Amino acid sequence: MSLNVSKTKLQLKILGLASSKEFVLYFKPRQTSEKISLLNFLLEKDFAIAYSCYGKKVCKTCKVNLSYKNTKNESIRMENILSCSTYLDDILDAILPNTIATIEITYL
Numbered sequence: 785m786s787l788n789v790s791k792t793k794l795q796l797k798i799l800g801l802a803s804s805k806e807f808v809l810y811f812k813p814r815q816t817s818e819k820i821s822l823l824n825f826l827l828e829k830d831f832a833i834a835y836s837c838y839g840k841k842v843c844k845t846c847k848v849n850l851s852y853k854n855t856k857n858e859s860i861r862m863e864n865i866l867s868c869s870t871y872l873d874d875i876l877d878a879i880l881p882n883t884i885a886t887i888e889i890t891y892l
């Protein structure tokens with residue numbers, strides 16, 4: 785069976801571990817060659833994400849945990865990844881269609 789399903793949007797569940805709050809966001813790829821980072825996406829959505837080096841990978845304060853099922857239906861979990869250098873387009877490429885990626889933010 786082929787999983788060659790066109791993926792047009794990414795569904796993200798944002799979990800604030802400190803507040804136990806949960807949010808659902810959708811990302812649609814943009815018609816530009818520039819990828820959007822998870823940090824920039826969350827800032828656009830007015831989440832209070834910690835950062836101070838604007839994506840230069842110096843401050844390391846923008847860390848989140850990411851979980852999703854990949855296209856082989858394997859559970860993937862990555863802890864303490866830098867949201868400034870994690871790109872939504874790459875998650876969309878890697879995720880099993882019609883599933884949700886979960887982002888955990890410890891201090892939110």
Ligand code: FES
Binds near residue numbers: 835836838841869
């Ligand atoms: S914003 Fe500084 S490491 Fe991500």
